[in-house]
Amino acid sequence: MDLDxxxxxYFGTPEPETLDDAxxxxxxxxxxxxxxxxxxxxxxxxxxxxxxxLDEAPPAAKVFKDPEQLRAAEEYERTAxxxxxxx
Numbered sequence: 001m002d003l004d005x006x007x008x009x010y011f012g013t014p015e016p017e018t019l020d021d022a023x024x025x026x027x028x029x030x031x032x033x034x035x036x037x038x039x040x041x042x043x044x045x046x047x048x049x050x051x052x053x054l055d056e057a058p059p060a061a062k063v064f065k066d067p068e069q070l071r072a073a074e075e076y077e078r079t080a081x082x083x084x085x086x087x
Contacts, residue, residue, distance in 0.1 A: 001046035010034065010050075028056050041069055048073065052080065 004014040011019060011027035019027070028051070035047040035058075044063065051057035060073035 001043060003050075006031075006046065006050055024054075028054060032056070032058075035063065041066070045069065045072065049076065052077070 007014045007016055010030045011023065013019065016024065016027075031047055031051055031054075035044060035051065038044045038047060048057055048060070048063050057063075060070055060077065064070040064073050
């Protein structure tokens with residue numbers, strides 16, 4: 001999924017820095033709802049990553065029941081954490 005498209009779809013703009021706190025909260029709620037009902041594994045992962053980037057992701061173990069998908073999410077968390085530590 002394209003990040004700009006995700007931002008446009010759930011936040012109404014591809015430029016989240018232009019949003020106020022209420023608009024961001026509403027967008028996060030929309031992404032969270034979409035994650036809860038999305039059936040496609042790739043789209044679920046993209047939605048979860050977006051929430052992770054916003055520091056709003058639920059634990060990977062609650063989202064991904066498939067062991068392969070869970071491993072991918074956990075690896076994403078480890079990699080993102082290492083990148084944050086390097087900054």
